[in-house]
Amino acid sequence: MNAIGPAGFAAVSVASLLVLVLLQAATFAIGRRIGRYNVVDVSWGLGFVLVAVVAATVGGGDVTRRVLLVLLVAVWGLRLSWHMHAKSRGRGEDPRYEELLARSAGSRTAVVIRKIFLTQGAAQWFVSLPLQLSAVLGAAHGLGVAVIGLGAAVWVVGFVFEAVGDRQLERFKAEPANRGRVMDVGLWAWTRHPNYFGDACVWWGLWLVAASVWPGPLTIASPVLMTYFLVYATGARLLEKSMSQRPGYAEYQERTGFFVPRPPRPS
DSSP, X not given: OOSSHHHHHHHHHHHHHXXXXXXXXXXXXXXXXXXXXXXXXXXXXHHXXXXXXXXXXXXXXXXXXXXXXXXXXXXXXXXXXXXXXXXXXXXXXXXXXXXXXXXXXXOHHHHHIIIIIIHHHHHHHHHXXXXXXXXXXXXXXXXXXXXXXXXXXXXXXXXXXXXXXXXXXXXXXXXXXXXXXXXXXXXXXXXXXXHHHHHHHXXXXXXXXXXXXXTGGGGGHHHHHHHHIIIXXXXXXXXXXXXXXXXXXXXXXXXXBSSSOOOOOOO
């Protein structure tokens, strides 16, 4: 694999899993204390930051790429965690988790641990595999350097779409005159889900950075899974089910791209 070999990757992977277990345990304790488990959304981005730091510390691969990945993940993850904290602060439980608990039989605590915290921790560990593997790989050369540049560029596009999209939506909702209206300006005129599209680009960019050295490309299942989450499992499709009943949303769907941005069609 590289100078450290498979044992080095195993050490990074185990350390990453351990830090995620500790994070999810702490998040569960906080959620239990305050009476709502949507705090798990705050720990989503933070978990990847911790994995990136642990991987860079334990791994002995190329220093430049390790530092680059820590910086990219930290900027993205810390912003996302703060955004989720501000979004949920002072509010009750997320309807998604209320519905999940209402549909589940058995001990409430067991259901919460298994279906919310264990599921998120496992997803964080799997999606972060490119970060883990990259931390033990040697330096990129030739075409690999260009791939790192491409990955960083894709990350920038994704971060801008996600951060700007979130900010535009936040400002739109803050205006009382917009109550009940569909957000269809700014980036939201080009795609109905600029934040989810941006998130997907962020992880494809990170994967490209990791894929600059073999066998980094083998972790492609991680960004694929993240994209699946963002489009189908917990992201865009799920949100559109609740938004479809809002007045004007059907017309918005007709003139605006679903996920990948495109020029808006005339009304």
